[in-house]
Amino acid sequence: MPAYTFPASFEFLDEIRELVAEIARSGGFSEKAIYSLQLASDEAASNIIEHAYEGVSNAFLYMTCDMKGEEIVITMRDTGTPFDFSSVKEPNLTSDLSDRQIGGLGVYLMRKLMDKVNYETTRTGNLLTMTKRRE
């Protein structure tokens, strides 16, 4: 299972999305699903760069992306500040323009776009695991 290391910088989001698209495409996912996987991975990596590594330079994001049978499994590990994933509330998507909260939208999209999103803090850092089944 190959692991990929990316500098924790927004400039590498392109490469992260490309990697996910390549593996998902070879795994037989539809273009619609591939876009969803790219978006979820981008939101996850953006969160890590922006929050877990806030104010930290020379940080890295460790990623795996593999097909396991009918499922794609994407993991991202960071060694930054743990994040209280479960505390992120669903944004109110029906409120007026003035009341719209933009915080939490990335996590909301990840949960909607993927079948499963799991976040845990381990000895080796924070580990995010996202899976999606091929339709």
Place this chain on the structure above:
Amino acid sequence: MEITNQEFKHCDLIAVKGRVDSATAPQFAKALETANNNARFKIVLDMNDLEYMSSAGFRALLAAQRNCKRYNRGEVVLARVPVRIREALELAGFTELFKTFDDPVTAVGNF
């Protein structure tokens, strides 16, 4: 990402091309702010050549819509939204915050 701005009498037509993510969203937000700073609050955003937009781009869209709609001085409308981006905007509950048009000419004529 690439942005071009064409000024019409009643509105600005801003075309955004390529990919808007956390790396490029600040530049996208700045283009919208620049229009507002020039007292241009009626904006058509042509997304025909937009390949990708993450929530960082949605955040910029929301900020621009808030600023443009203040004092009823204008609004941001979207033209030629690619299907994948439309689906993501729908998921985020954003489609009801923006009028959308199938072609930029009609969108410009709306103002």
